[in-house]
Amino acid sequence: xxxxxxxxLVIGGGPGGYxxxxxxxxxxxxxxxxxxxxxxxxxxxxxxxxxxALIHAAESFEVARHQAAGSQLGIRVADPQIDIAQTVRWKxxxxxxLTGGVGALLRKAGVQVIKGWAQIEDGKTVTVKPQDGEPLxxxxxxxxxxxxxxxxxxxxxxxxxxxxxxxxxxxxxxMPKRLVVVGAGYIGLELGIAYRKLxxxxxxxxxxxxxxxxxxxxLTQPVLDALKKSxxxxxxxxxxxGWDAQHGVHVRNARAEEFALPADRVLVAVGxxxxxxxxxxxxxxxxxxxxYVAIDAHCRTSMRGVxxxxxxxxxxxxxxxxxxxxxxxxxxxxxxxxxxxxxxxxAVCFTDPExxxxxxxxxxxxxxxxxxxxxxxxxxxNGRAMTLESTGGFVRVVARRDNHLxxxxxxxxxxxxxxxxxxxxxIEMGARLEDVxxxxxxxxxxxxxxxxxxxxxxxxxLHI
Amino acid sequence: MGIYIIRVxxxxxxxxxxxxxxxxxxxxxxxxxxxxxxxxxxxxATVEVPSPMxxxxxxxxxxxxxxxxxxxxxxxxxxxxxxxxxxxQASAPASQAQAxxxxxxxxxxxxxxxxxxxxxxxxxxxxxxxxxxxSAPPPRTPxxxxxxxxxxxxxxxxxxRAQDMGIDLRYVPGSGPAGRIxxxxxxxxxxxxxxxxxxxxxxxxxxHGEEQIPVIGLRRKIAQKMQEAKRRIPxxxxxxxxxxxxxxxxxxxxxxxxxxxxxxxTLLPFLARAMVLALRDFPQINxxxxxxxxxxxxxxxxxxxxxxxxxxxxxxxxxxxxxSLDLWQCAAGIxxxxxxxxxxxxxxxxxSGSTITLTSLGALGGIASTxxxxxxxxxxxxxxxxxERPMLRGGQVVARQLMNLSSSFDHRVVDGMDAARFIQxxxxxxxxxxxxxxx
Ligand SMILES: Cc1cc2nc3c(=O)[nH]c(=O)nc-3n(C[C@H](O)[C@H](O)[C@H](O)COP(=O)(O)OP(=O)(O)OC[C@H]3O[C@@H](n4cnc5c(N)ncnc54)[C@H](O)[C@@H]3O)c2cc1C
Numbered sequence: 001x002x003x004x005x006x007x008x009l010v011i012g013g014g015p016g017g018y019x020x021x022x023x024x025x026x027x028x029x030x031x032x033x034x035x036x037x038x039x040x041x042x043x044x045x046x047x048x049x050x051x052x053a054l055i056h057a058a059e060s061f062e063v064a065r066h067q068a069a070g071s072q073l074g075i076r077v078a079d080p081q082i083d084i085a086q087t088v089r090w091k092x093x094x095x096x097x098l099t100g101g102v103g104a105l106l107r108k109a110g111v112q113v114i115k116g117w118a119q120i121e122d123g124k125t126v127t128v129k130p131q132d133g134e135p136l137x138x139x140x141x142x143x144x145x146x147x148x149x150x151x152x153x154x155x156x157x158x159x160x161x162x163x164x165x166x167x168x169x170x171x172x173x174x175m176p177k178r179l180v181v182v183g184a185g186y187i188g189l190e191l192g193i194a195y196r197k198l199x200x201x202x203x204x205x206x207x208x209x210x211x212x213x214x215x216x217x218x219l220t221q222p223v224l225d226a227l228k229k230s231x232x233x234x235x236x237x238x239x240x241x242g243w244d245a246q247h248g249v250h251v252r253n254a255r256a257e258e259f260a261l262p263a264d265r266v267l268v269a270v271g272x273x274x275x276x277x278x279x280x281x282x283x284x285x286x287x288x289x290x291x292y293v294a295i296d297a298h299c300r301t302s303m304r305g306v307x308x309x310x311x312x313x314x315x316x317x318x319x320x321x322x323x324x325x326x327x328x329x330x331x332x333x334x335x336x337x338x339x340x341x342x343x344x345x346x347a348v349c350f351t352d353p354e355x356x357x358x359x360x361x362x363x364x365x366x367x368x369x370x371x372x373x374x375x376x377x378x379x380x381x382n383g384r385a386m387t388l389e390s391t392g393g394f395v396r397v398v399a400r401r402d403n404h405l406x407x408x409x410x411x412x413x414x415x416x417x418x419x420x421x422x423x424x425x426x427i428e429m430g431a432r433l434e435d436v437x438x439x440x441x442x443x444x445x446x447x448x449x450x451x452x453x454x455x456x457x458x459x460x461x462l463h464i
Numbered sequence: 465m466g467i468y469i470i471r472v473x474x475x476x477x478x479x480x481x482x483x484x485x486x487x488x489x490x491x492x493x494x495x496x497x498x499x500x501x502x503x504x505x506x507x508x509a510t511v512e513v514p515s516p517m518x519x520x521x522x523x524x525x526x527x528x529x530x531x532x533x534x535x536x537x538x539x540x541x542x543x544x545x546x547x548x549x550x551x552x553q554a555s556a557p558a559s560q561a562q563a564x565x566x567x568x569x570x571x572x573x574x575x576x577x578x579x580x581x582x583x584x585x586x587x588x589x590x591x592x593x594x595x596x597x598x599s600a601p602p603p604r605t606p607x608x609x610x611x612x613x614x615x616x617x618x619x620x621x622x623x624x625r626a627q628d629m630g631i632d633l634r635y636v637p638g639s640g641p642a643g644r645i646x647x648x649x650x651x652x653x654x655x656x657x658x659x660x661x662x663x664x665x666x667x668x669x670x671x672h673g674e675e676q677i678p679v680i681g682l683r684r685k686i687a688q689k690m691q692e693a694k695r696r697i698p699x700x701x702x703x704x705x706x707x708x709x710x711x712x713x714x715x716x717x718x719x720x721x722x723x724x725x726x727x728x729x730t731l732l733p734f735l736a737r738a739m740v741l742a743l744r745d746f747p748q749i750n751x752x753x754x755x756x757x758x759x760x761x762x763x764x765x766x767x768x769x770x771x772x773x774x775x776x777x778x779x780x781x782x783x784x785x786x787x788s789l790d791l792w793q794c795a796a797g798i799x800x801x802x803x804x805x806x807x808x809x810x811x812x813x814x815x816s817g818s819t820i821t822l823t824s825l826g827a828l829g830g831i832a833s834t835x836x837x838x839x840x841x842x843x844x845x846x847x848x849x850x851x852e853r854p855m856l857r858g859g860q861v862v863a864r865q866l867m868n869l870s871s872s873f874d875h876r877v878v879d880g881m882d883a884a885r886f887i888q889x890x891x892x893x894x895x896x897x898x899x900x901x902x903x
Contacts, residue, residue, distance in 0.1 A: 335529065336627070338627055339627065343615065403642040429619045429620075430618065430640070
């Protein structure tokens with residue numbers, strides 16, 4: 001077998017793996033990246049980017065339909081149509097541009113990319129059968145696991161045919177008339193809302209009592225209101241029993257009554273599981289943290305010279321966490337002192353309205369025994385929100401009572417995902433309420449609500 | 465004035481890269497021709513790199529532990545006359561090695577970010593290019609440790625600089641609002657050597673320090689070799705007790721008679737002799753196994769690896785053709801190799817090509833050990849300490865000199881039976897030392 005020796009071998013070309021490889025290349029570390037599917041991983045190919053593209057298309061279509069019905073802005077359009085095949089082609093074009101860009105960045109950094117599935121032999125040896133060419137044995141000093149995650153299947157409803165994973169929902173063969181979404185987490189709701197806007201009848205089934213169960217109720221209430229207004233049918237506290245083509249999805253509610261929800265497509269979005277089996281990882285017998293590969297503050301696994309980052313290492317399973325960990329590992333291999341210990345990792349739901357959570361929520365802060373104050377400023381009192389016809393939602397801040405150190409930010413509303421940058425920065429910089437409250441924010445912007453929330457927590461909001 | 469670039473020299477056939485072991489000059493220093501610039505290491509030997517020119521050191525091409533390609537930039541000198549660097553090359557380093565140059569010029573600040581004050585010793589002219597972390601030793605006792613789990617408050621720029629300096633921010637007092645640690649706080653702490661403030665208390669304090677010692681240089685080579693050996697070779701170990709009473713009295717007698725003229729003998733040459741003789745009947749044990757190609761190469765000559773402890777770690781120099789040496793030649797050869805290894809003066813040829821290895825922990829020898837085979841050999845014999853012990857001989861308790869041999873074999877190509885018989889053959893020779901001299 002042909003052999004290749006390198007200093008760093010990265011398995012997985014998702015946001016974790018490719019960022020680690022680029023950074024390592026920049027630092028002069030001989031690096032090989034092995035990717036079995038496509039560069040960019042889940043995020044670029046079947047996750048963050050294509051879902052946001054679809055959401056944008058759905059949104060644009062809905063605006064047009066709304067205007068066809070006569071809008072208060074005075075705009076009238078004729079009966080709008082959508083060619084879903086063209087929408088998918090447009091989305092695929094974006095994905096292609098981005099994955100091509102990742103390839104170019106890797107090349108520029110001097111990283112050797114090998115297309116093929118890696119099979120781990122031991123902590124220093126990996127074999128690959130490339131798509132074209134003969135099998136290769138790769139030896140390395142450092143092995144980085146960035147193998148990501150895969151969607152969880154329901155045993156009673158395996159993926160295929162009418163049963164969609166999120167991947168299928170991002171490349172629909174045709175528009176479903178009736179879509180049942182199983183799971184009201186961010187992936188299920190983002191896609192469910194998009195399909196509703198594209199014209200499907202959407203029903204959501206969720207086992208918990210609430211939508212977006214990992215967030216607090218105050219924050220998710222505007223999302224719940226919007227879901228109801230949009231005509232999406234919700235079945236909360238209900239479990240899914242199975243599926244048949246004639247009746248649809250079998251559901252049992254909290255009172256143990258069973259009923260069926262007719263559907264021509266079912267999107268199962270009940271979570272993701274780390275990709276830890278099927279490529280020899282078991283053989284390393286690494287310490288695990290539940291289903292995930294256990295890592296320390298340096299992203300080291302229990303085996304020397306073997307590192308792990310991204311979804312395979314646990315929550316929050318988000319692209320930007322994977323990227324930051326990738327950078328951290330590359331720099332350590334280059335001999336720098338690094339730890340992965342951010343003050344916060346932002347999380348965004350691209351539902352309508354959007355939800356952003358950065359740092360601690362009031363509940364989390366109190367549970368940690370911190371005496372804190374929190375205050376919210378509603379978009380109903382924000383001029384920019386009015387001009388955007390989106391006055392629902394609010395910005396909320398959480399701070400220590402004793403020294404006003406900001407512990408967390410949450411927001412819900414249209415376009416609030418972009419506020420994540422300001423939120424994250426204020427927490428990383430150790431800002432106090434006064435720092436944000438006394439920073440001039442441009443008028444008229446949604447960001448003014450950020451300043452006002454801080455002022456309100458100090459007891460003197462100006463516009464409410 | 466010109467710039468002269470000294471490159472990593474071509475050290476021997478087939479060597480593409482070297483590891484930088486240590487610097488003997490520093491940035492800003494004036495040096496003379498032939499002055500010792502740096503030590504670099506290949507697979508086997510450490511080599512001194514001298515300067516071809518007089519000049520002043522402008523930049524050093526890396527940090528100890530870094531691997532540099534042959535031909536990469538090692539040292540940049542300012543010299544009288546034109547030098548060897550053209551104007552247009554000066555500003556744009558082309559190769560990776562050049563990019564890693566530790567230079568006098570402070571790194572350009574990234575637009576829009578706060579520029580940290582340059583960390584003291586690395587870029588200061590005249591200072592040794594020590595890694596950043598060395599500039600601020602971790603505190604020996606906690607100064608003002610925060611509560612367990614409480615995060616020190618500092619901006620990302622301050623946190624990153626602290627990591628680079630090897631400072632744990634939990635111990636750094638913050639003077640900013642809400643106790644925030646600023647760059648100035650960090651500087652003050654580093655300048656104070658990370659010493660705790662006054663404040664008595666108990667000596668029973670929790671310690672939280674961590675220190676990473678880079679495994680580089682010979683240590684790294686040893687670690688890689690050991691791991692390789694243990695990972696690839698299924699070791700089979702065998703321990704046997706040998707009565708060396710007679711051997712020991714022979715040794716002392718020989719030293720009395722010939723010590724002054726021919727040199728004193730330790731036990732090692734006798735062991736080497738026993739090994740040479742025993743191997744005649746076990747050719748598969750004096751061998752190297754190429755497990756990739758799938759063949760064992762047996763050798764007629766015995767090239768004896770003799771493990772030697774040096775300050776830098778374990779090395780295994782090779783006594784060539786041990787079968788052709790008498791006791792004293794063997795003793796002299798071993799002594800010469802051990803000295804050479806300690807001084808780091810052995811050539812590549814003296815450090816490669818062994819066919820079997822003998823290892824001794826000398827006086828520290830313990831009762832038994834599990835020696836690690838010197839890959840790609842297939843056997844290693846270790847000597848444990850000689851002790852005087854009571855033995856029963858014909859119903860009488862007598863004092864005897866006993867010594868254990870601990871051996872390991874590559875079980876893929878050496879059967880346990882053969883391994884045991886080989887050690888028994890050595891034992892027979894050692895217990896009846898006259899046999900050592902019978903051809
Ligand atoms: C529908 C959807 C929407 C999402 N939206 C967002 C969002 O808006 N924001 C956000 O932050 N996150 C989002 N995520 C999550 C995000 O995609 C992941 O957190 C991120 O991709 C994790 O990165 P990673 O590098 O750990 O793994 P992945 O991106 O999963 O990459 C792993 C890669 O490794 C490869 N691989 C695995 N095993 C092998 C092997 N043995 N040999 C070779 N290659 C191998 C895989 O082919 C894959 O390309 C979304 C996910 C989904 C599914």
